[in-house]
Amino acid sequence: MIVSLVGSDGAGKSTVSRLATERLLAAGRQVERVDRWDIVGNPAYPTTRFMKPDVQHTRLCVAEMPTTARFLFLMWSISQALLGRSPAAVAPDRVTLLDGYWMKHAAGEIVYGLDRAWVEGVVSGLPVSEHVVYLRLDPKQAWMRKVGRDVVPYECGMDPACSQDGFLTHQSRILDVLDSWAEQYGWLTVDAGAPLDDVVGRVVSTVSGLPGAGHAVTAPAGSPRRGRAPTTG
Template sequence: MFFNSDTAPDAPFAIAFVGNDGTGKSTMSKAVQKRLAPDSRVRRVDKWDVLRDDIYPEYAFMGDDLPQLRRCTSNMQETTRTLFLFWTLHGTLKPEVVEGADFILLDGYWPKHAASEMRYSGQSGLVREAVKLMPQANLTFYLDLDPAESWRRRTADPDIPLVPYECGLDPSLSEAAFMEHQTAVRNQLVEWSDSYGWHRIDAARTQDEICQQVLEIVDQAVGKKMHVAV
């Protein structure tokens, strides 16, 4: 599977939003989706979309209870969880979903999970091999935020309760456990951001400021090929 490139000029242009828990990845991907040019065909993809049997009927056996699935994921044994998470990530990008789109917005994508699984399982080789299976996004925006602010945002969200996976697999869900894990993940993401040339965004800024910055970068990258409303 290829995203837009010189060898696949008609393939969709993929934009990934990555970062720690609570940095606003879903919020920003939704905001950008609304502000891209109205004549663009935009599809937003999240790993948990596999629970939508109208789009992914092959995964209907999993049911549709996302809160339960998030809790169960925390309890999986290490290797199983790594394989499961990358299975869902890869499974959402089936050709029927991405074909025909101008833009694919990847909500979260693989980096947070790769960083977490490298920390949890210690099997960096397995994680790196799984990452190789994931198509490379054309642009990656790393939403960087102090873990203390991430904690404030996550605990203020009544719709998506914290799970042990966000807290170093600590069932206490304590602030200390969250901070320790998220700091370690953040350090890894900063390293990857520098290595892979991601666009590092200060996620403490307002939603409008971040969205405008993202759209300007997207426009610079694809403006000559497709219109972007900036």
């Protein structure tokens, strides 16, 4: 079962997914957190050993790619992170908690000019996320979280100065796309501006209440699950 935590830049996807995974494991739940950058410098993914084992360097290179190539690379990386795992990791009674999945990057590349219908067609070929938790955060709050720390041009409409205006304008456009998908596909929307403990607790309770999110058992052997024909949720 795939559960995706999605949201615009600064929404707290990485922090919330990490803390939620820790709580779920402590409670005896079978859960694994997966991020697209897990494939970099990781012997668990031998087919990506050609990549430089430096996530920050990789991210910078990706941001410099032409829009279409960048989008396809990002979709390839997340599919590798998902499908390149061991059979035990994709057992039916195990939850995969995805940090981001395709949604934010797809929305971002649409804002950068890619055709929305084409983008949605590409992501329709990825494994289904049965549940999507949308960490929605106002761009002004996101800016306050990130300013002076890790704002990059890619998050600011490629503004090399990484200005507040560039960030707010670009992130607002991404939010519009994510909002439209949330409404269309019935994502669970969570206020990411709430106290962190409350946001993490909401994710934990959501995952714990899902069918199949049982307590840890010995995972059966078997082949990795193939992605069935998905909707874009």
